[in-house]
Amino acid sequence: MDIDVVPLWVKLVFIVSCSFPLVLAYLDNMEYLRKYGYLEPSDGRTGSLLSEEYYKEAVAKFQRTAGLPITGQMDEETRATMRLPRCGVKDTDAGTGNQARRRKRYALHGSKWRKREIAYRISEYSRKMPMSVVQFELQRAFDLWADVIPIRFVRRDYGPVDIEIKFVTGHHGDNTPFDGSGQTLAHAYFPQYGSDAHFDEDENWTVNIADGVNLYQVAAHEFGHSLGLAHSDVRTALMAPFYRGFDLNFKLDRDDIMAAQELY
Incomplete structure (x- = not known):
């Protein structure tokens, strides 16, 4: 036609x-x-x-x-x-284009803790693994940072704490809802906003295996935000915004260590 x-x-x-x-x-x-x-x-x-x-x-x-x-x-x-799966925290310092930003690849939010012992509580646990495993993996994630800065992290089940941790889904009361299994894995707040960390319970949280989303690695990233670190534009850094998958030899990048030690 x-x-x-x-x-x-x-x-x-x-x-x-x-x-x-x-x-x-x-x-x-x-x-x-x-x-x-x-x-x-x-x-x-x-x-x-x-x-x-x-x-x-x-x-x-x-x-x-x-x-x-x-x-x-x-x-x-x-x-x-x-x-790609990633952290839900905004890349607020992304690509400002100035020389200082290019020389210093990591980013600091500007707020920090003024104490040397930080208490946290897991108020809502994941149903994907035993409570004891969640406790162990989250403490291990905190200790990754404690090994390079003079701060001690302690879990308390009762009384006042500095950081509250929850495994939640969808809309959960903070105006930053999760999106189900996939893109946004977790988010955390900077010290001036309370440092709480939330994990999307719709994700398939796992430990020590390649399948699913590794809880230890994601928690370590989120706790970096709880300390005051923003996202880095160094692809190998823990504080890069994207989840890279399970890494058997996972550790802090030099960029992460420099950022934490500048703050603390």
């Missing part, structure tokens, strides 16, 4: 059906950039008012944080990185 005699409504349906997935992908990308601090919150709701230059700048900042080629283009490698 000659394209010129195809009814107008058919042409419109074809155009819309081809464009709709692209529009959805664009909106998903904007929501991701908004969620993790690269765009102002309002930009996720007013995409039609977002300039192309501002959008490219946000993409470039994300690429810098992720250690990707900085093109400002939403290419397949960038989209694939956005699909």
Whole structure:
């Protein structure tokens, strides 16, 4: 059939059906950039008012944080990185572009603890493993930091504590809901906001195996936030935003140690 005699409504349906997935992908990308601090919150709701230059700048900042080629283009490698499991804390210091930031790869939030003993409580446990295993893995994650800074972490089941830890799902009272199994694994607050750590109970939490999500490694990352460390743009650092999978030889990167020791 000659394209010129195809009814107008058919042409419109074809155009819309081809464009709709692209529009959805664009909106998903904007929501991701908004969620993790690269765009102002309002930009996720007013995409039609977002300039192309501002959008490219946000993409470039994300690429810098992720250690990707900085093109400002939403290419397949960038989209694939956005699909990786990661921490739910915003990359608020991502790619500021100044010399100090480039020389010092790690980032500090600016708040810290003024004490040498920090108490924590696990108020809601994971159902994926015994309580004793959760306790052991979380203490081990705290001790990873205690080995390089002069702070002691103690678990208390009663009385006042500095850090409260919960395994929760979906909306759980802090305006940063979890998204089910997949992208956002956990999040934690910086010292000035209380340092509490929340883990998404919809994840398949595991220990010492490649399957699932390794609790020890994710907890160690989140407790870095509880100490005042922001996300690093060093890909090998624990404080990089993305979960890299189970690592039998997991340890702090030099970048993590330098950040913690500058704070404490």
